Amino acid sequence: MKHVANWALNVTAQRGASYADVRSVAQRSRALTTKNGKVGSASDAESVGMSVRAIADGAWGFAASAELGRGAVEATAARAVEIARASARVKREDVHLAPEKPVVAEWSTPYKIDPFTVSVEQNIELLLKIDAELRSVAGITLAETNLNFNREEQWFVSSEGADIHQTKLSTGAGYAAYAFAGNEIQKRSYPNSYGGQWQNKGYELIEELKLVENARRVGEEAVGLHHADQCPEGKFDIILDSSQLGLQIHESVGHPIELDRVLGMEANFAGTSFLTIDKLRNLRYGSELVNVVADARQEHGPGLGTFGFDDEGVAAQCTPIITNGLFTGYLSSRETAHTIGENRSGGTLRAEGWNRLPMIRMTNISLLPGEKPLSLEQLVAQTDHGILMQTNRSWSIDDKRYNFQFGCEMGWEIKGGQRVRMVKNPSYSGITTEFWNSLDAICSREEWTLWGTPNCGKGQPQQVMGTGHGAAPSRFRGIKVGSAFKGS
Amino acid sequence: MLEKEQAGKIFDRIKKLSSADEVEVLFSGGRFALTRFANNTIHQNVAEENYVVSVRSVFGGRTARAFTNKFDEESLRQVVRSAESLAKVQHADSDLLPMPDSAEASGHAGAGWTGESPVPTQAVPPQVRTSRHFVGTASITPELRAEGVKKIVGVAEKRKLTTAGVFSSAESLEGIFNSRGLSRWHTQTSAEISITMLAADSSGWQKANSPDVANLNPLALAEVAAQKALNSARPREIPAGKYTVILEPAAVLDIVGFMFWDYSGMAILDQRSFLTGRIGTKLFGDNITIWDDVAHPLQTGSPFDGEGVQRQRVGLVENGIAKRVVYARATAERMKRSEYKDKVGVIEATGHGFALPNEMGEMPLNIVFAPVGDPQTVEQMVASTERGVLVTRLWYIREVEPFEKMLTGMTRDGTFLVENGRVQGGVRNFRFNESLIHMLSNVEAMSVPVRSCGEESFDMVVPAMKVKEFNFTEVTKF
Secondary structure, three states, rough: HHHHHHHHHHHHHOOOOEEEEEEEEEEEEEEEEEEEOOEEEEEEEEEEEEEEEEOOOOOOEEEOOOOOOHHHHHHHHHHHHHHHHHHHOOOOOOOOOOOOOOEEEEEEEOOOOOHOOOOHHHHHHHHHHHHHHHHOOOOOEEEEEEEEEEEEEEEEOOOOEEEEEEEEEEEEEEEEEEEEEEOOOEEEEEOOOOEEEOOOOOOOOHHHOHHHHHHHHHHHHHHHHOOOOOOOOOOEEEOHHHHHHHHHHHHHHHOOOHHHHHHHOOOOOOOOOOOOOHHOOOOOOOOOOEEEEEEHHHHHOOOOOOOOOOOOEEEOOEEEEEEEEEOOOOOOOOOOHHHOOOOOOOOEEEEEOOOOOOOOOOOEEEEEEEEOOHHHHHHHHHOOOEEEEEEEEEEEEEEOOOOEEEEEEEEEEEEEEEEEEEEEEEEEEEEEHHHHHEEEEEEEEHHOOEEEEEEEEEEOOOEEEEEOOOOOOOOEEEEEEEEEEEOO | OHHHHHHHHHHHHHHHHHHOOEEEEEEEEEEEEEEEEEEOEEEEEEEEEEHHHHHHHEEEEEEEEEOOOOOOOHHHHHHHHHHHHHHHHHOOOOOOOOOHHHHHOOOOOOOOOOOOOOOOOOOOOOOOOOOOOOHHHHOOOOOHHHHHEEEEEHHHHHHHOOOEEEEEEEEEEOOOEEEOOOEEEEEEEEEEEEEEEEEOOEEEEEEEEEEOOOOOOHHHHHHHHHHHHHHOOOOOOOEEEEEEEEEEEEEEEEEEHHHHHOEEEHOOOOOOOOOOOOOOEEOOOOOOOOOOOOOOOOOOOEEEEOOOOEEEOEEEEEEEHHHHHHEHHHHHHHHOOOOOOOOOOOOOOOOEEOOOOOOOOEEOOOOOOOOOOOOOHHHHHHHHOOOOEEEEEEEEEEEEOOOOEEEEEEEEEEEEEEEEEEEEEEOEEEEEEEEEHHOOOOOOOOOOOOOOOOOOOOOOOEEEEEEEEEEEEEEOOO
């Protein structure tokens, strides 16, 4: 693929581009689903192509092509420069890239079992076994399962001399059981809702998840919700399980710290951010217990935001985002780093595929676990009156990331340190910084899970990206519960 | 652009490589370009060309699909091999039907617009029965998009505002061939402009799209967005509660879009539809009548579904009564054998199926709200409102409860207090928690339906609506 990059870079140089990079990408994916005892869909996909990102006349251009012959590659490179010159017609200042020492490197996701080597028969057998367990519970009216495997091989070459070959592998699996009765549909999912758990690792993830072992319980919980009381409305202490807290981090920390949002670049679609630059190292984002990092390094774990290098050749880094409650960092790129006084990118630029422009994306945005040993059950035992909420069902937040509302699949009312009753339709809402400042307990490392969010949408044209979120169950004091159903 | 003749040759190559009982090939893709601006500057500007071929193989009731964007002999051999090896390890599905031939796929005589050879119908004026492909749109250059953006930025600078948005253009295709002789091909163009105008503490928004770029006016859109930003400056906070709301068409589209996944035979069979047990019952007000109609002059899209079956015009809601849902071929056959067969109205393949295999079945994607006899403009709705809220746009809508279709979301980019028949200025944005059944039962007035686009749902032909007792539950900080 080096020759493809050279053809393109020769053209961008000849046409006067001051900078260019080329990504050649080969993606392969497999998706298997079942529904009520049958295979729902079975598909394999491959997509191969290249793109050129160029700066000419101080402005950006980008062009992509699936054709990898010399003529098509050179035409694509020329188009990128032509588009850059068109961009320059509506420009206020030249693009400024933070310096980055060009790297020549190889990197790949560590894994034990290549998921594409596991037979489709074995995978279907597993999914149908889960399906049978779910539907063995009387009252389950719909059972859905999924398995997903992805491989992306990328060659990144820049006009500055970077030459990086990187291969990423991810695996995902999950299921959901629905129970329809009367005028109500209830649902439970495992290990998480909306596709389950996803990580950058091989088939070993599937074996770790104990999918079959949990299926009957999940089915029973879905049916059991029909007999549960409606979650009460009012102000309560709440405990969020780690998967729900992962999404809370994603929406109320991960998105607002994207520097492109902060700078107004996403204002038309995803919105802006309340985290204006004056708040850096000044805003008390959360309580003293809150420590959040953006960590793309392998040592953080196999999150969907783990890589060796981002899509403009910057090595994976760990950036402290919230330090003992104080807001300390943004997600940045080479183009945006200077706006916060940094002389190097935070290394967060990623693209969905060969035909998309890299943009600032969350890496692994994780709440660090509590330092003192604390299990979920111990946290429940230490709670006088509250609601434990498990597994996301709905999520919504305003376009500056202040006001949010989340619904969960299942709740438990806690009284005197005991779970006293299951409650259905739990929901909570609040204002981001008020919420994080109400955190008063985080469970310790044993309860910490690095969750994968495979479906984060951003950009125009919209790109879907996987992000990682480490979290342990945590408690928040005096949170508004149940306003979703108030007045309905 | 990939031409139908070239695609036919690729299909012939795939057929030769195939050992399956039946084979179906879908083509999609095209050319796409988008110029993105923010802070009164073009900051992203992209173009791509890509075509995808997907092969579905069938062996005795077992089927699977594989995709590739490479059309060389080895890649085609590999994609056929992938589809076949995935299909062969499935369990046979007794619901899987043989692929449709051309006669079956064309549906009832006169069922509607084919998109390939125009078929006159009473409902469609002659001028729209022509192609949805416009040379003027297909030939937009980066320079032309930049000129459009320059006009928008000019409006922003004149009003001392900051603007962000997109100007995109595309030329796309959808095609399907199968081993029973069916071949369908559809090409169209599209252009889209979306504009946000930002002031110190307020914003305004407008968005429009069309197959024909000549229908888009960047200056007019920019002026409206700018005026909304200026008029909503210094927003005051008013308490959450139940208000009469005037929802502009984009706001209507974004919220009602969340119910159309349920207008599907498969959703009823799966018992995940809010229409389960409710077909034939009155769910909404008398003034709500909704069609799915791909041939409507303001609609876009291909006239055939994922199996190549002609899309029919289907009445989903008539005077508030849920009348019908749409069906893929296999779903219709399953429904005829199901416990619901006497409770769901007309059961027939309507040409709304997704490409097989899939779990969702089908969905109506060309929604058209019927006009009312006494339409009102937004201005008339405002004039007749004692106290209410005018909403430009909704955002981040999610389903809170699936059977009453309770949705939550936010207002955004131009939310106004209306008092004594006049817009009194901007208010801080609200969070709503509202049942769609409740909302569509409380519509007091509607405008003439227009083609509208948002960010939360697909494009539709919808009116603005004046709705009483809309449930705002919280206020945010801006």
